[in-house]
Structure formats: structure tokens, C-alpha cells
Amino acid sequence: MFHLLQTFMAVYEEQNFTHAAQKRFISQPTVSLHIQKLEELTNTTLFLRNGRNKAVPTESADLLYVRAKQMDSLWEASLNDLEQLRGKTRTAYTIGASQTIGVYMLPQVLPQLHAHFPNYDFIVTIANSTAIFHNVETHDYQVGLVESPIIAPTVTREVFAYDSLVLAGDMKSELWLLRETGSGIRAYTDQFFQQENIIPQQKIEIASNEAILQLLEQGTGKTLLSDLSVRDFPYETPSTPITRPLYQISNHAFPTDDVQIKLLDLLQQTFR
Template identity: 70%
Template sequence: MFQWLQTFMSVYEERNFTHAAEKNFISQPTVSLHIQKLEETTGSKLFIRNGRNHIIPTESADLLYIRAKQLDSLWETSLNDIQQLQGNTQVTYKIGASQTIAVYILPLILPKLQEQFPNYHFIVAVANSTAIFNRVETHEYQVGLVESPMVAPMITRTIFAYDSLVLAGNMTSDLWLLREAGSGIRAYNDQFFQQENIVPSQKMEIASNETILSILKQGTGKTLLSNLSTHGLPYQNPPTPIVRPLFQIQNNAFPEDALQIALRELLLTTFS
């Protein structure tokens, strides 16, 4: 059953039976057999073929994927726990952070966290808020730090700080530099446009705060960004102040662990 689920997750992610077979080093007929067995077990169609190679997951597949990722994560956690029982105290722990938090907040927190948990091997992934929500929901990341006020049924959110947003760059420019859809700052940028009745005549979408800042420092374009990242840039406050909460998020299907508690306490004491 576990092998069937591993195959299913690959098919779901690749949207292609051939690619899933290559990824798992098995034949395509074996992939088809695993999916067939799962469909028989669940009594539900999991994929609909759309053209020769592309497939579309059904609603049942969407639900099964989330549960399968949670099981996969629980398996990894169980292996870590068993290794600790045998005297191997090295624990892998994954933290997801959106870009502003990763650049300006985590560097103040991670050394203290490593001090408290010296036997932990931390993996810090930087992504936009939507991606982090998705990976915390599937428990691919044990904890996430995000700037977006998104909600999800399986997610518990705790505010650890507030961040003010400012207008930065060349205010005479018609060019707006925007993060990609799904990022926390993009949601606030779109809200700002609507609130101020702004329809940008020129805009550029860039999935990197660092690249946006580099362009702004050349005197090109303007944007809405965190006041944490305005070093050396001209900026002004928006007509109506914009203050956003910063959240620690975790999957409420899993018991809160000691590191999640310690991380929250460090964030609160450092930034409150």
C-alpha cells in the first residue's frame, strides 16, 4: 500500500504516468497497476486523461494527495524518533519562510534556535506564502513563517509580529515592480491598487525580493514593500497606513512539538 501511495504522489505531482515511472525507476505498466489498485481500494476515480500524456486529478485525488503527504511526513518523523531511541540524535527539521521573513527575521532567530536544539539538522526553504501554506498543510514543512493572512482548514496560525508597508522607489515612475501571485506582499499590493483606484500602465512581475530591490536601487520603478527592506531606498508612507501581521503556521493534525513552541517564544520575545 505504501508503495502504491508513493507512486500516486509522483503521478499527482508530475501529471504524467511516464514521468512518474521515470521518477520512481519503475515501468509505466507498474504505475498504471498501482493507480488501479488504489482506485479499487478507494472506490473512486483518481485521474482523468486529458490528451495523450496529460492527466487531471479528481477531487478524490486532491484529498488523497494531502493525506498521503501527511502519512509520508509521519513516516519520516517516526524514523527520526526510532533513530533517537537507538542513540542517533540527529533530527531533520524543515522550516518554510517567505522572503522578507527569511532575509530580515530568521537570521536573528536561527542561531538561538540551533543553540537550543544542537542535535537538529535544520532545512530552511524560502518560498512564497501560498507555497508554504501548501507544504505545511501536507506536513512537508513542520512549521512555516508567512506574511499572508491566508487561512486553511488544517492550519493553526499565531501572530508573532507586525510589519509596516511603505511605497519605495522612484515615485515619478509609471512602472510598478510586483511579486508573483501567491506571495504575501502581492496580495497587499493588489489591495492597495484597488483601495487607491490605481490601474498600473506599466508593471513587471518578479518572483524575487532581491531582484526587485536591485532594480529599485537603479532608480527604476516603484513598489509596495516592507519597511524592513528599505535600506538606502527613497520611500514614503502610503496615504492610509498598511500594517500586516506576520504568522507562524503549523498543521493542527500533528501534535505541537517542542521546537514549534521554542520558535514561537523566540519570535515573540525578539519582535514583540
């Protein structure tokens, strides 16, 4: 059964039978056979064939993918536990953080977290909030730290701090510097535009806080950003102050672990 699910996850991620076969190091007919067997077992259609090798996931596939990723993650955790029983002492632990939190907040608590869990190898990925929610849903990240008000049925959220947003840069400029859709700050920027009836006439979209800060320091454009990231450029508080909650998120299908508990405690102590 597990090998069928591994093939299914490869097809789901690649949405292509040929690419899935290459990823799994098996033949394309074997991939097709695995998917056929899984569809028979689940009594549902998992993929719509679109063209020779294209595979479009159905709603059933969306559901099964999340469950399969959860099982895969639990299997990996079980293997780690067995290795510890055999004397292995180190454990990999994945944390996803959105850019403001990952750059300005997480480094202040990571040394203390490491001191409490010296046998853990922490793997930190900085991405936008939408990507982090997805990877927490599939348990690729064991814990996430996000700025976006996104909700998901399998994700538990807890506020650890609040963040204020400011208008920064050349206020007379018509050029708005925007983060990409899916980022926490972009969601709040879009809300701000609606509230203030702003339709940007000029804009540059960049999937990097650092690149936006560099442009602001050069005197180019303006943006909405966290007051944590303010540097040597002009800024002001919006006429209606914007405060946003910052969340620690985890997948409630998995038990809350000691690292999640300690990380939340450290963040709340440091930033509240």
C-alpha cells in the first residue's frame, strides 16, 4: 500500500506520469498501474488524464494527498524514533517562517531553542505565508511562523505577538513596491488599498523583503512594511494604524511536541 501512495504523491506533485516515473525511478506503465490499483482500492477517480501524460488531480486526490503526506511524515518520525533507540541521538526538526518573522524575530530565539534541544538539528525555511501553510498542512514543516490571517481546516493557530505596519519610502512617489501574492504583508497591503481607495498606477512586485528595502534605501518607491524592518529611510504611521497578529501554526493531526511548546513560550516571552 505504501508504495502505491508514494507513486500517487509523485504524480500529484508532478501532475505528469512521465515525470513521476522519473522521480520514483520506475517505468511509466508501473506508475499507471499503481494509480489504477489505488483508484480501485479507494473506489474513486484520482486524476483526469489531459493529453498523453498530463494528470489533473481531482478533489478526491486533493484530500488523499494531504492524508498521504501525513502518513509519510509519521513514517519518517517513526524511523527517527527507531534510530534513536539504536543509539542515534540527533533529530531533524523543520520550521517554516515568513520573511519578517524569519529575518527579524526567529534569530532572537533560535539560540535559546537550540540550548534546550541540543540534540536537534533545526532546519529553517523562509517562505511566504501561503507556502508555509501548505507545508504545515502536509507536515513537511513541523511548525510554522506566519503573518497572514489565512486559516486552514487542519491547521491550529496561536498568536505569539503583534506587529505594527508603517508606510515607508518616498510618500510623493507614484511607485508602489509590493510583495508577491501569498505573502502576509501583501494581504494586508491589499486590504489597505481597499480601505484607502488606492489603485496603484505604478508598481513593482518582488518576492523579497530585502530587495524592497534596498530600493527604499535608494529613494525608490514606497511600500507598507513591518516597523521591525525600518531602516534609514522615511516612514510614517498610516492614518488608521494597522496592527496584525503573528501566529505559530501546526497540524492538529499530529500531537503537539516539546519543541512547539518551547518555541511558542520563547516567542511570547521575547515579543509580547
